[in-house]
Amino acid sequence: MQIKDAAKQMAELGHTTRLSIFRYLVKGGRQGVPVGDIQAELNIPGSTLSHHISRLVAVGLVIQCRKGRTLYCAPQYSKLDELIDFLKDECCIHETAAED
Amino acid sequence: MQIKDAAKQMAELGHTTRLSIFRYLVKGGRQGVPVGDIQAELNIPGSTLSHHISRLVAVGLVIQCRKGRTLYCAPQYSKLDELIDFLKDECCIHETAAED
DNA sequence: CTGATATTTCTACTTTTGTGGAAATATAAA
DNA sequence: TTTATATTTCCACAAAAGTAGAAATATCAG
Numbered sequence: 077m078q079i080k081d082a083a084k085q086m087a088e089l090g091h092t093t094r095l096s097i098f099r100y101l102v103k104g105g106r107q108g109v110p111v112g113d114i115q116a117e118l119n120i121p122g123s124t125l126s127h128h129i130s131r132l133v134a135v136g137l138v139i140q141c142r143k144g145r146t147l148y149c150a151p152q153y154s155k156l157d158e159l160i161d162f163l164k165d166e167c168c169i170h171e172t173a174a175e176d
Numbered sequence: 177m178q179i180k181d182a183a184k185q186m187a188e189l190g191h192t193t194r195l196s197i198f199r200y201l202v203k204g205g206r207q208g209v210p211v212g213d214i215q216a217e218l219n220i221p222g223s224t225l226s227h228h229i230s231r232l233v234a235v236g237l238v239i240q241c242r243k244g245r246t247l248y249c250a251p252q253y254s255k256l257d258e259l260i261d262f263l264k265d266e267c268c269i270h271e272t273a274a275e276d
Numbered sequence: 277c278t279g280a281t282a283t284t285t286c287t288a289c290t291t292t293t294g295t296g297g298a299a300a301t302a303t304a305a306a
Numbered sequence: 307t308t309t310a311t312a313t314t315t316c317c318a319c320a321a322a323a324g325t326a327g328a329a330a331t332a333t334c335a336g
Binding site for chain 2: 079080082083084085086087088089090091092094095096098099102105106151153156157159160163164166167168169
Binding site: 125 | 310312316
């Protein structure tokens with residue numbers, strides 16, 4: 077994973093509203109949660125919510141699929157896993173075994 | 177860890193320059209790296225660098241200690257660990273064993 | 277004390293984000 | 307086709323972040 081991509085993803089998660097959205101989606105699981113449900117949960121105007129969701133989608137952390145009038149959003153777990161791996165690999169101590 | 181704190185820390189890491197700084201500090205290890213070294217490495221004006229470092233310090237991801245004229249910066253690994261744990265606990269799937 | 281080095285603070289400016297009302301679009305139901 | 311529902315796009319504005327030169331501060335060496 078490129079440092080730029082990691083930074084972009086963290087910038088998007090680095091906003092309380094968007095992080096709340098993502099966390100809510102995680103609770104909702106793989107089948108996804110309607111945008112309207114998120115709106116009801118977080119209690120913010122649709123246009124604002126839409127804006128935040130599209131940013132999460134833009135960096136690949138959220139995927140969407142429509143069923144009729146309803147747009148379902150689901151977290152892209154693999155992306156978050158990659159991000160966590162980046163942080164562990166690039167930003168943590170790597171102590172060689174039996175040193176200490 | 178509070179969601180607000182997690183968001184703040186990610187917002188700070190969510191900037192290529194700051195993430196580069198942090199990663200460079202990780203390479204430098206616990207004893208810390210002089211601000212001047214970071215500046216030489218990243219090649220940005222001192223005032224800009226100082227600004228970014230102080231943001232990382234503000235959220236606890238970096239600590240500083242002065243030795244003479246030189247200010248050493250070091251990553252606060254425990255904070256990043258907490259952040260990673262937050263992501264794993266709050267934003268990943270938690271499949272109960274033997275389900276699948 | 278004077279000068280050199282290391283880093284920050286001040287200041288000003290540009291760019292990016294965040295926010296939300298209103299209008300537009302998409303889809304389904306009557 | 308009219309109407310209702312779900313969500314987005316457009317627009318305008320306010321707030322925050324990023325950038326960097328210049329001046330200030332801190333510390334050491336002579």
